[in-house]
Amino acid sequence: MNTSLRNTCLLATSLVSSELSSSGDLYPCGAPILQLLKTLTTTPHLLQSTVARCTDVLRLATNKLHAFPYREVPLCWLRLYTDVSILKGVYLIQKLFSVRDAEGVRRADEEIVRTLDMALIMAAAPGNGRREVIEKILAELEGYVGAFLAVHGEEMMEGVEMNGAGGKGKGKGKGKVEKAEMNGDREDEEGEEEDREASRRKRRRLTTPPPSLLPQELRPSSTPSPKITHQIPILTTPPSLGFFQNHLDTANTPLQIQNLLTAWPAMATNPWSSPSYLLSKTHFGTRLVPIELGKSYTMDNWSQKIMPFRDFLKTYILCSEADGSYPGYLAQHSLFSQIPSLRADILTPDYCYTTPPPAPPDLRTHPLEGPIVNAWFGPAGTVSPLHTDPYTNILCQVLGRKYVRLYPPSENERLFPRGVEGGGVDMSNTSRVDMDAEGGGVEVEEWERFQGAKYLEGVLRSGEGLFIPAGWWHYVRSLDTSFSVSFWWN
Amino acid sequence: MELIAFGFNAHGQLSPSTNPSEIPEDIRIPQIIASAANSLRVLFAGWSDTLLEIDGSLHLLGAASANTQLTIPSTHLSQITSAFGDHTGLKGVTTTAQAIHLLQHYGTKQVCFGQRVEGINDTSHIAIAGNGVVAVVQGDEVLVYRSFSAFLLKNARQRWTLAGGVVELHANEGGFVALTREYGGRVITWGDARHEYLGRETTAEASAGAPGIVDALDGIAIARVGSGGWCSAAVSVERDLYIWGGAGGEVLAGRGEVELAQEFEVVDGVSVGDGHAVAWAGGKLWDTGR
Numbered sequence: 001m002n003t004s005l006r007n008t009c010l011l012a013t014s015l016v017s018s019e020l021s022s023s024g025d026l027y028p029c030g031a032p033i034l035q036l037l038k039t040l041t042t043t044p045h046l047l048q049s050t051v052a053r054c055t056d057v058l059r060l061a062t063n064k065l066h067a068f069p070y071r072e073v074p075l076c077w078l079r080l081y082t083d084v085s086i087l088k089g090v091y092l093i094q095k096l097f098s099v100r101d102a103e104g105v106r107r108a109d110e111e112i113v114r115t116l117d118m119a120l121i122m123a124a125a126p127g128n129g130r131r132e133v134i135e136k137i138l139a140e141l142e143g144y145v146g147a148f149l150a151v152h153g154e155e156m157m158e159g160v161e162m163n164g165a166g167g168k169g170k171g172k173g174k175g176k177v178e179k180a181e182m183n184g185d186r187e188d189e190e191g192e193e194e195d196r197e198a199s200r201r202k203r204r205r206l207t208t209p210p211p212s213l214l215p216q217e218l219r220p221s222s223t224p225s226p227k228i229t230h231q232i233p234i235l236t237t238p239p240s241l242g243f244f245q246n247h248l249d250t251a252n253t254p255l256q257i258q259n260l261l262t263a264w265p266a267m268a269t270n271p272w273s274s275p276s277y278l279l280s281k282t283h284f285g286t287r288l289v290p291i292e293l294g295k296s297y298t299m300d301n302w303s304q305k306i307m308p309f310r311d312f313l314k315t316y317i318l319c320s321e322a323d324g325s326y327p328g329y330l331a332q333h334s335l336f337s338q339i340p341s342l343r344a345d346i347l348t349p350d351y352c353y354t355t356p357p358p359a360p361p362d363l364r365t366h367p368l369e370g371p372i373v374n375a376w377f378g379p380a381g382t383v384s385p386l387h388t389d390p391y392t393n394i395l396c397q398v399l400g401r402k403y404v405r406l407y408p409p410s411e412n413e414r415l416f417p418r419g420v421e422g423g424g425v426d427m428s429n430t431s432r433v434d435m436d437a438e439g440g441g442v443e444v445e446e447w448e449r450f451q452g453a454k455y456l457e458g459v460l461r462s463g464e465g466l467f468i469p470a471g472w473w474h475y476v477r478s479l480d481t482s483f484s485v486s487f488w489w490n
Numbered sequence: 491m492e493l494i495a496f497g498f499n500a501h502g503q504l505s506p507s508t509n510p511s512e513i514p515e516d517i518r519i520p521q522i523i524a525s526a527a528n529s530l531r532v533l534f535a536g537w538s539d540t541l542l543e544i545d546g547s548l549h550l551l552g553a554a555s556a557n558t559q560l561t562i563p564s565t566h567l568s569q570i571t572s573a574f575g576d577h578t579g580l581k582g583v584t585t586t587a588q589a590i591h592l593l594q595h596y597g598t599k600q601v602c603f604g605q606r607v608e609g610i611n612d613t614s615h616i617a618i619a620g621n622g623v624v625a626v627v628q629g630d631e632v633l634v635y636r637s638f639s640a641f642l643l644k645n646a647r648q649r650w651t652l653a654g655g656v657v658e659l660h661a662n663e664g665g666f667v668a669l670t671r672e673y674g675g676r677v678i679t680w681g682d683a684r685h686e687y688l689g690r691e692t693t694a695e696a697s698a699g700a701p702g703i704v705d706a707l708d709g710i711a712i713a714r715v716g717s718g719g720w721c722s723a724a725v726s727v728e729r730d731l732y733i734w735g736g737a738g739g740e741v742l743a744g745r746g747e748v749e750l751a752q753e754f755e756v757v758d759g760v761s762v763g764d765g766h767a768v769a770w771a772g773g774k775l776w777d778t779g780r
Contacts, residue, residue, distance in 0.1 A: 030578030032501055032538030032553035039513050053500055053513055060537065060577065063719065063764065067621040067663045069684065 002097070005140040009090040012133045016083045017041035025127070026083075028076040033057060037080075040087060051095070054088035065122055078123040082130050085119035089137060096144075102152045109145045110286050110308070113138065117288040120338050121306060135340060142283050214275045215318065218399060220480040221380045225459045226403055232256045232458040232466070238349075244467075245354045248392075252357055252469050254406050256458050260465035266345040266398050267463060272483050273399050275313060281342055285310025292329045296385045298418075298430060301326070317379050317481055329382040332486075335375035348373070349394050349465065352489045356392040359470035359490065360409045363390040363429070372488040384476040386415065386431035391488035393468040397460045400482030404466060405435070405457040407473035414453035415473055416446055435475050460484075493524040493532070493542065501538040503552030506559055514557065524549070534573035539580040541573050554579045554593065554601055562602055567591055576618045581638065588612050607642070615656055616641075619681065620663030627656045632668065632701065650701055652678060660717040662687075662735075662762075667717040668701065669724075674711030677704040677724050687720045687735030689748045706748035707732060719764035721779070729756040731769050733778075751778065 019026065020038050027034075036057060040050055061084060064077040089112050096108040116134045125131045234256045239247070247255070266272045279285040287309050294302035305328075316328030336343040352371040358364065372391065380400070386407070395404075407415060418427035433450050434441035440450055459479070460466050468474055470490065495504040496517045505523055507514035524530065526544045534541035539552035548562040548570075564570075568587040575581045582592040582603070589606035590613055596602075615627035624635040634648040635641040654672035665681010665688065679688040683698035690705055692698040704724075711727040721735040731751040751757075751769070754776060760769045766779030 030538075030576075032579055033577065035553060036500055036513065039511070049513065049515065056498065056500060059764070063620055063663050064577075066685070066720075067619075067682070 002144060005093065005137070005144050006097075008133065008136050008140055009093055012086050012090050012137060013041060015129055015133060016087055019083070019127070025079045026076055028074060029080050033060070033080065037084065037087075051088060051091050054084050054091065057084045058088065062122070075126065079127050081123040082119045082125045082127055085115050085123075086130065086134065086137075089116045089134075093137070093141065102149055105145055105148050105152075109141065109284075112141060113283055113286040114288060114308075117338070118306075121288060121290060131337075138283060139341075145284070214279075216276075217271075217273050218275060218317065218481045218483075220400060223380060223479045225401060225479060228457055228459065230454075230456050232404070232406065232456040234258060234458075238465075241350050241354065244351045248354055248356050248469075253408075254456055254469065254472060255467040256460065257465045257467065258461075259463060260349065261347075261396055261398065261463045264346055264396075264398065266483075270345045272345065275318065278313065279310055281345075282309040282339065285313065287339060289330050289335070290333055291316070292331045294326055295436075296383050296434070298385050298427075298434065317377075324381050327379055327382050329376070329378035331376050331378065331382070331384070332374045333376075334373065335377075336373050346373075346396070346398075346485055349396070349487060351394060351467070352487050356470060356490060359390050359392075363388060363471050365390040365490070368488070368490055370489075374486045374488070376482070376484040376486065378478055378482060380478050380480050380482070382478045382482070383436060384474070386433055386435060386473050386475040388429045388471050388473050389468075389488065390429075390470060391490050392470045393466075394487045395460065395466040395468060395476075396485045396487070397462055397464050397466070398483045398485060399462055400478060400480035401462070402460045402482055402484065403457070403477045403479055404460055405455055405475045406468065407453055407455045409471040409473075411453040411455075411473070414449045416442065416450070431473060436477075491526045491528075491530045492522045493526075493530055494520045495523045496520040498537075501553040502557035503536075503538060503540040506551060506557050533570055533583065534575060534580050536575045536580060537577055539575065541580055541583075543570065550580070550601060552579070554595070556599055558599070560599065560601055564603065566605065567603060572615065574616045574618055576620075576622070576638075581618070582607075582616075584613055584616055588614055590616070609644070615659035617659045617661035617666060619661040619665055621682065623665075623681075625659060625661065625666045625668075627659055627668075630655055632656065632659075648700070652701060658715055660715060660722075660762075662717040662722065663720055663764075665698075667715050667722045669712060669715045673709070674727060675713055677707050677712050677715055678702065679704055679722065685720055687722070689722060689734035704734075704748060706734075714759055716760045716762040716767065718762040718767075721762050721765065721767060723751075723760040723762050723767050723769070725757050725760050725769075729758060729771065731757040731760060733767060736765070753778075 017038070020034060020041065036053065040053055058081065061077055061081040065073055065081060068074065092108065092112045092115065096105065096112065099105050099108055116138060119125045120131070120134060125134055232254050236258050238257050238260050261267050271277055285308060288306050289309050289312055290304055290306050291312055292302065292304055296302065312328060312330060336346070348371060368391070388409070416432040418430050418432050421427045432442055433446075440447045442450070458466070496519065497504065499505055499514050499516045502514045504517050505514065505521070524542055524544055528545050529543070530545070531543040532540070533543055536552075539550065539554045542549045542551070548564045550560045550562055567583070568585040568589065570583045570585055573580060573583045580593050582590055584590055587606070588611055590610050591603040591606055594602055594604045612629045613626055617625050618638060619625070622637050624638050624641045626633050626635065626641060630651055632650050632652055633646040635645065636647050640647070652668060652670050654670040654676065656668050656670055657675070658669040660667045662681070664685060665679060668678045670676045670678060677689070678701045679690060680699060680701045681688060683692055688698060688702070690696070690702050692702070696702045707724060712724045713727045714725045716723045721733065724732045726732070731754050732748050733751050734748040754769055754771070756771050757769045758771045760767055766777055768775060768777045770776070
């Protein structure tokens, strides 16, 4: 395990350093940065200051990531951020090899995961082989740390304290996640640390389940389902591909498809309803995830924060005292490209390979090569306010219930799309109507017009999928702890 | 006179390292890095380079001089008024003749300023933001260019006249801060709309992309301004220090709001870096931020 990780680190370093003289991608970063980087790859024996210098360059690269709108960040900064993060990760791993205590190993592991995950989340790790080498490092690192902790009598990081204040996010502006914000609290979530003597005697192993503080299963809440008056048409068994294509070509209206996910490992064999399983797939829960904080992205107190998965699980999913008015939601995140092993738990519905009709003219977007897959994991009470997407969507519900309301594009005028808002953000895909507010949060006349709009609604349950045609307005509210996967295609 | 420096030194821009193949250490305890008999000016303190004028002669330290200290000929230049650059290093200087001279490299250790750039003879200020946008004061106008190359090609994206004329112009990561002569000293900001660091509300009428007055300071005569990272600061004629900006978690003042820095009694000048500001008065120096 050790040798394999060392080799992968060597591979990673050579990937980065070979590029420094040859690639044109990094050239716009300028000679000073490239010179510093070159020195960093050739004098790694000075470990302490090497890591610090990597951090210095990352700070500059982070500023550059923020200096441009998300889609306009020049490639050189994304490449720089990624490559320096990889170098830093490699040097941190070299330091890790000389750490001999369990707590030290865990802390070092967290910092390495954080560094590499930031490259994935902030820059999407562009560059030849970067994603793959990061994934390989993380997998082998997990093996190394797991083996180390087993030998030193430590439990896997399963226990999550149930009491303890949930961390609340700091307020920031709207827009995609732009900046790393660490949840500072690192509470000791594992069981007591035993000294080595005791551990050798007791020989605790990974296979012996520790007295876990985690619930076995994420259970549904007792919230009753709302009364449904205009039910979305239900199909009790998944239709054939031919039927679905024909439906797209003719009616092209929403469908609630039951028993769609029966073959998904996430439903039974690799249960996403098990917190300990989810932690085991996220590198002991240390993998970073971007979380939306606040009731709705239309509100002023809404913000985003990046935090370790186990912090999200503990603070926003498992904590029964979590503030319902300020939930945390792992929303619209490409979790499966960040953590490819989770991809194995889901199956892309065949329908994603059909050809939908073009989206309404104002929503047209570039053609996708393959479906965009997003994860949506949150407690009961999360809300996606009424909005449209430019893609055809199948929303697959793995865990929990979600109430969904749908309005067709023909009702656009009764839904009052927003315009360009503060900070230059185009919110025209979002309705001004707040379905959770008194009178919709709009003028009386507008509320009356809205009430006249025809809609469909339903409670999407575990194992079901909801087909939402492009341009259809949808409002989604979770009734239980919910884990959904959306597939967008065109 | 002595020059004391501390901080980031990875390129040897404060103090070159003895071993050129190693990365120099940062300077954690302020130390004297230069002394002069008559005059000493810090013309440029960038991420990788420093340009000093010591008793009339120019000294360049940092990446541009390959981690050594080079003396650069300057007899062909009028007196330098300011220097400008970006993450690639020092790019050039402006002079009292309203000319611009660009830094030129010949091999690894030969550096000098070229002749004045053709066709530019009315430039008093120039600043480059972190996103590459260049703002220039030419005559009584402020011109904005998409990039430095666009500036050399005289391909302006926008131009405005700022009443009263510009006294100071500073760039930060996403925009600019200018001090004009109006009303004893007025602060104007513009730049990237996204990060609430312009010290003023941005609306359709007073958009972020066009110069706008920092209303909170309207009526207060401002003597100096500074800007860097996502923060800006202003020192009033009354010697109060005002700070605004900060993106993400590192905020020196309220988001979008201008705050009076209470902890400083009187302040004569301020300089703002990335997430921190340094202020001075009399013989004292303070810093705030991370």
